[in-house]
Amino acid sequence: MMMMMMMVMMMVGSPDVIMPFGNTHNKFKMNYSAEQEFPDLSQHNNHMAKVLTPEIYAQLRDKETPSGFTLDDVIQTGVDNPGRSHLEPHDWFLLLRRLQSTRRRVAGAAPWGAAGGHENPGRENKTRRHPFIMTVGCVAGDEETYDVFKDLMDPVIEDRHGGYKPSDTHKTDLNAENLEGGDDLDPNYVLSSRVRTGRSIRGFCLPPHCSRGERRAIEQLSIEALDSLEGDLKGKYYALKNMTEEEQQQLIDDHFLFDKPVSPLLLASGMARDWPDARGIWHNDNKTFLVWVNEEDHLRVISMQKGGNMREVFTRFCTGLTKIEDLFKNRGHEFMWNEHLGYVLTCPSNLGTGLRAGVHVKLPNVSKHEKFGEILKRLRLQKRGTGGVDTAAVGGVFDISNADRLGFSEVELVQMVVDGVNLLVNMEKRLEAGEAINDLMPEQK
C-alpha cells in the first residue's frame, strides 16, 4: 500500500532506456560477431589485456549488470590505455598537465598533503611508469560488476593481488587497538604519516556509471553523515562547484583540493563526467581527517598528520570510518562489502582494504643500497617519490607504503608499514654511522 502510494510506475517501451554514458550500450553490437567486436589488444600491456581472451569476450559480451553496465564498459579504459606502447597514458598526462590552469598546485618538495605531496592535489600517483606495477585496465560500474563479469574480474584480481583466489576470504579488522606500537616512528626521519582508503555506498552505481541524480544523492547522504561527526572529527564540507575563491585557496594551501582528473586512465572510464557536479571535500577543523566525495570512488577517507605517530593516525582513521559507517547505517545505507572481496571500490586494485598506509621518510643512504628494492619487496612495501609523479625522491625523502590491499586486514597492513619503516630507519642509521646492515636483512613476509 505504501509502495503504491509512493511509487510511480513508468512503462518504458523498447528501445530500452538504460543508464547514461557508455557508448557501449549500443545495441547494434549484437549484429556483429564477437570476433568482429573484439578489441585489438596487440599493443597492450595491462591486466585486462593479459586476461581477456576472445572466448571470454564472446561469453560475456551480451551480459549486463542490473543497472545496465556491460563488458565493453568495464574494459573501455583498458582498451584506450594500452600501457606500454607509443600511446603511453603518461605522455597524454604530461601534455594535459601543461594545459592546466595555474591554480593547480605546483609539484615540488611539498609538505605532505592529502595527496601525499603529489602534483595533483587530490590525485595520488597512479604509478603509470612504475616498473613493477601494471595498470589494471578495467573498472566496475556497480557492485554486481564483480559478479556478473567474474570470468574476467577474478583472474585480473588474482594477477593483481598476488594470487588471491576466487575462493579466498578477506578479513576486515578496523580495531586500532590490535596494532602493536606505531606511535614512535623516529620523527627525525619520518616526516609525516597517512592512511587512506575508499568506501562505496551500497545500492548506488559507481563513478564510471552513475547518473547525475545518483551522484547528487551520494553527495547529499555523505554531507548528512559527515555533518553529524563530533569532537575532533567535527568539520565542514566544501562543494567543488560552490566554493569561494578564499576557500579554494585555503584548500590548495592545505594540499587538500582535488581537481578534475586529467589522467586518461580515469577519463576513459567515465568517472569525470558532469564535473564538478556533486563533488566536494570535507575535512575536520583540525585538518587531520579528510573525505573526498565522488572523485574516483564514492568516498575516499584520509587520515594524516605530521611526524611519525602512525598509531594515532590509524586510530583516528578507524574511529572516523566506523563512525561514518554507523551514521550511514542509521539512515538505512551500508557500505559495499563482502567476505570475498572486502570493501568494493571502482578499481579492482583497491579491493579488500582499499588501504594505503604510508609515511614520508628520509632514507638517503638506504635508498642507494643495492638491495633497497629487494628489502622493500620482502617487507611488502612500495616506494614512490614525494615530489610528484615520476620524480625521483627529493632529498632522499620517499613515500613508503604497503604494496598489498586484498588478503590482509587493515591492522595487518599498517603493522607491516610500521615494522617495515622502523627497520628501514634503523638501517638508515647504521649506514649513516658507516656500519653494515646485513644482519638486519628481513625475511620475505
Add this chain to the structure above:
Amino acid sequence: MASSFTRILSSKRNVGILSLVGGSVAAGFLLHREHVTAGEPLRRRYPASAEYPDLRKHNNCMASHLTPAIYAKLCDKATPNGYTLDQAIQTGVDNPGHPFIKTVGLVAGDEESYEVFAELLDPVIKERHNGYDPRVMKHPTDLNASKIQSGVFDERYVLSSRVRTGRSIRGLSLPPACTRAERREVERVVVDALSGLKGDLAGKYYSLTVMTEKEQQQLIDDHFLFDKPVSPLLTCAGMARDWPDARGIWHNNEKTFLIWINEEDHTRVISMEKGGNMKRVFERFCRGLKEVERLIQERGWEFMWNERLGYILTCPSNLGTGLRAGVHVKLPRLSKDPRFGKILDNLRLQKRGTGGVDTAAVGGTFDISNLDRLGQSEVQLVQTVIDDFLAGSKYGVCVLLRSSWYRL
C-alpha cells in the same frame, strides 16, 4: 494487484520506476529506495528534475536551449541503437564553454538522433546556422563545380586553397556511439570504395594501427597526419574510444585529395593544393566526392542525407554542406585594421590561425573560410568565398572587396 506489480517489476528491461519519498532534504534530490519484494535488485531511478544537469555556468548552444521541460520530455527516449539524450549532451555538460566562443555542446550518435531529439536539436541548429529552421526549410545540395565563376587568386597573397567536408555512411552509428565492429565496417566500406578511384584520384590507404615509422613521418611532413584528439570537446563525446582502431588516412598519389577515416566523422574529405586556384580545388572536390558516392552505392551503401538537414554529420555545426572552403592568405596590414573583424562578419567569413581552429595566426597569415554550412549549397558557399576575394591592388595590399566594404 500485487502479483501484476511484481510480474511487471521482474521484467527489468522494460520498466523504469520512479520512487518518491517524503522526508527528503529540501533540495528534493534525495530519494529513498523502497525495498521491493519482487526479488531482483532494481536500478535506482530519479525524476528528471534530479537528473537535470547544472548549466548555470555554461555558455554553449545546448545549455541555451535545454530547458528542464525539454530534458524531462526527452531524457527517457533513445534512438534505435540505444543512444540517449544524456549521451548526446555529455560533451556540453562537461565543457561549459568560453564567454567569447560559443560551442555547440552536443553531438549526434546516429542519424536518428536528429529526429528523436529534434526538440532540442532544432533550436540549436537554428541558433548555430544563422536562423535556418529545420522544421520548415529545405537545404539545397549542389556539387556542380562547372557553375563556379573565376576563382583563381593572386598567389602573392594566397598561399594555399582548400575545401573540406564530411560524409557519414547510412546505417552505421556515428563516432560518439559506434561499436568497434561498426567503426571497422566504416573503414572497410570506405577503403574498399576508395580503391576504385582512378586517374589523378588514385591513391593509397594508411591505417593508423599499422603504418610504418617512415609512412608516419611522411604524413606528418605533408601535414596529413591526424592524431588522437586531445580536445575535451571531442573526448567527452566518446569519439576517441578504442583509438587508433579502424582509423586511417587515405590520399591520392598527387597529394591533392585526402580522406580521414573515423576521426570526428566517418569520413572527412579534403581537396587542396598550394597556390590560389580555388576553382580547380573545388572541381576536384566535387568530382572526387561524386565518384566516392558512386563507388559506395555500387556496393549497396549510401551517405546520410536528407532534405531538411543536408548531409548528416556528428556535430550539428557541420550539417548541410559540412563545407569549409578556405585559403591561407597573407593579410598583414588588413588584419591590423580595427575593422577587420567586422569586414569578415559582413562577408560571412571566419578567420583562424594557420594551425587550424583555435590556433593563432603566424606572421600575418590567416586561414580565411566560409562561416556558413547549412542553408546554402556548396556552389553558393564557394562562390561567396571567391567573390569575397579580389586579387591584388595597385598598392600591393590584398583587400577583401565587396559592396559591404563600403557599408562599414
